[in-house]
Every structure is written in C-alpha cells, then in structure tokens.
Amino acid sequence: MIKTSALSKTFPGGVAAVRGVDLAVEAGEIVGFLGPNGAGKTTTMRMLTTLVRPTGGTATVAGHDLLTDPRGVRRRVGYVSQSGGIDLSNPVGEELELHAMLYGMRPAEARERVAGVLGRFGLTELRDRPGGALSGGQRRRFDLAFGLVHDPVLLFLDEPTTGLDPQSRAALWDHIRGLRDGFGLTVFLTTHYLDEADALADRLFIIDGGVIVAQGTPAELKGGTGTLDDVFLSITGRSLRDDPPGSLGSPGSPDSSGTDGESVTDRSLRDDPPGSPGSPETNGGRRAAHLAGGER
Numbered sequence: 001m002i003k004t005s006a007l008s009k010t011f012p013g014g015v016a017a018v019r020g021v022d023l024a025v026e027a028g029e030i031v032g033f034l035g036p037n038g039a040g041k042t043t044t045m046r047m048l049t050t051l052v053r054p055t056g057g058t059a060t061v062a063g064h065d066l067l068t069d070p071r072g073v074r075r076r077v078g079y080v081s082q083s084g085g086i087d088l089s090n091p092v093g094e095e096l097e098l099h100a101m102l103y104g105m106r107p108a109e110a111r112e113r114v115a116g117v118l119g120r121f122g123l124t125e126l127r128d129r130p131g132g133a134l135s136g137g138q139r140r141r142f143d144l145a146f147g148l149v150h151d152p153v154l155l156f157l158d159e160p161t162t163g164l165d166p167q168s169r170a171a172l173w174d175h176i177r178g179l180r181d182g183f184g185l186t187v188f189l190t191t192h193y194l195d196e197a198d199a200l201a202d203r204l205f206i207i208d209g210g211v212i213v214a215q216g217t218p219a220e221l222k223g224g225t226g227t228l229d230d231v232f233l234s235i236t237g238r239s240l241r242d243d244p245p246g247s248l249g250s251p252g253s254p255d256s257s258g259t260d261g262e263s264v265t266d267r268s269l270r271d272d273p274p275g276s277p278g279s280p281e282t283n284g285g286r287r288a289a290h291l292a293g294g295e296r
C-alpha cells in the first residue's frame with residue numbers, strides 16, 4: 001500500500017527534515033509512526049499525501065507513483081493533518097458535502113456518502129452545528145469523517161488523539177480499528193502516546209533525525225521485556241514526550257545528525273504555520289493542493 005525508497009526532503013534553507021526513509025506498509029495494516037518532536041513525521045506524511053514534494057527518493061502510494069502520478073495518489077488517500085485544517089465556521093454536514101463534491105461526487109451522491117459517515121461516527125445529530133462548536137472528541141470524529149468522505153483506501157492521521165481524555169481516546173481507537181476490520185482500510189498514524197501505539201498499531205516505525213531507527217510489531221520492539229517507553233528511550237536517547245508541543249526545545253535532545261535539531265526557530269517553520277486548527281487559510285491551501293495538483 002505504501003513503498004518508499006530513500007524518500008527525502010530538504011527544505012529551502014537547508015533543513016534536512018527527512019533523510020532517506022524506506023517504508024513498506026501492507027494493505028489493511030494500522031501502522032504507527034513514532035518519533036520525537038521534529039523527527040520528520042509530519043513532513044513524511046505530507047510527502048506521502050502529495051502536499052510536499054520530495055527532494056529525493058521514490059514512492060508508490062495506494063498503487064500510484066508519487067512523483068509521476070500525484071493525482072492518482074490524491075484520489076485514493078485521506079489525510080487528517082496535525083492542525084485540523086477544516087473550515088470550522090461551516091455546519092458539519094455542509095463542510096463534508098462540499099469536500100465530497102470537491103472530490104468529484106455529484107450532490108446527491110455526496111449527500112448520501114456524508115449521511116453514511118455522519119452515522120458511522122455518531123455525528124448525525126450534530127450535522128447542522130458549526131465545526132467550531134464541537135467538543136474535542138466530537139471534533140476528532142469530525143476530522144476522521146472528513147478524511148474518509150471521498151472513500152480513500154489509505155488514511156493518514158497526524159496525531160489524531162492528541163489532547164483527548166482517556167475515554168475519548170479509547171473510543172477513537174475503536175473507530176480506527178473498525179475502519180481496518182470493517183473496510184480493510186490501511187491507516188498510517190502518528191502519535192506521541194506509546195500506550196496508544198502499543199494498543200492500536202499492528203506495526204511501528206520509529207523515526208529520529210529524519211531516519212528510520214527501528215521498526216517491527218509492538219511485541220517485536222519490546223522483545224518480551226520492558227515497555228515501548230523503554231525501547232523508545234534506548235533508541236532515541238529521550239522520552240517521546242520530553243518536548244511537548246509548545247515547549248521550548250527538548251532538554252538534552254541530541255543533534256548528532258548535523259541537521260537542524262529542535263529549536264524555537266524550527267517550530268516557527270513548521271508546516272502548519274498559522275497553527276490554528278481549522279484556519280480557513282490552511283483549509284483553502286489543502287484543498288487547492290488536493291485539487292490543483294499543487295505540490296510544493
């Protein structure tokens with residue numbers, strides 16, 4: 001479903017965010033993509049969803065070549081970004097229908113499809129409410145519905161459960177498992193919660209400094225002893241959440257790679273600049289990229 005070879009991204013200005021990543025993901029897997037802040041997770045996802053153009057390497061995603069057929073990739077994948085990226089002023093149902101029609105569905109087909117996903121994620125009663133008026137858990141379910149409305153075979157989720165309470169997190173895990181078990185959907189997700197990775201993912205990749213440093217099933221990585229936290233600490237030299245989003249750099253984060261490490265400046269260069277979930281600007285940019293084939 002995903003195969004990459006030496007996939008790389010160096011941003012203008014010289015930040016080598018991803019430095020030769022090889023991934024192989026099978027259809028119907030839930031894959032967890034782990035790594036400290038700034039490791040290159042979002043950049044990798046944005047390359048795989050055609051939103052960022054690789055500067056090196058090749059990839060096939062959902063049966064289409066990333067470089068020569070980005071439109072083919074785009075039609076078959078869904079992406080829920082770290083910052084959301086949905087217009088939250090629109091009513092939930094309308095926003096979903098609009099998104100479906102932007103993907104080429106006729107209005108009647110879009111209405112039917114949207115009714116289906118609203119039902120699936122327990123959002124039917126909320127269809128007339130603006131996205132901005134949803135609770136955190138409802139909002140994440142709306143994000144999932146948004147990522148799925150055009151019927152992709154592969155869904156990318158960037159930190160889908162960050163900030164949720166334990167119950168809402170567990171409920172979202174059930175939804176994600178249901179997508180794999182009920183529809184054979186392949187799910188590629190990032191998380192900073194190692195218990196989540198352990199519970200949810202069939203297989204894990206750990207990235208650090210733009211390079212894959214470990215991969216395997218949660219059981220393989222744990223090797224029968226210890227926890228994923230121990231594994232992560234021993235591989236990356238730090239705990240996954242040393243540097244929670246918004247903090248000023250990770251204490252003792254090594255920068256042995258010679259590329260940029262974590263810094264306040266780095267964060268200001270992040271891919272979702274305005275950072276505000278659902279900013280219309282982000283949304284418009286994403287739609288434009290999806291529709292117009294606008295890789296950057």
Ligand SMILES: Nc1ncnc2c1ncn2[C@@H]1O[C@H](COP(=O)(O)OP(=O)(O)OP(=O)(O)O)[C@@H](O)[C@H]1O
Binds near residue numbers: 082267270
């Ligand atoms: N548009 C950009 N221009 C320049 N550098 C960028 C850009 N986007 C990301 N970077 C840099 O690339 C590196 C990887 O960032 P990325 O967002 O992929 O990390 P991440 O693993 O998703 O981190 P987090 O866990 O904090 O979300 C960081 O050093 C970041 O500052």
Ligand SMILES: [Mg+2]
Binds near residue numbers: 041043
């Ligand atoms: Mg990220």
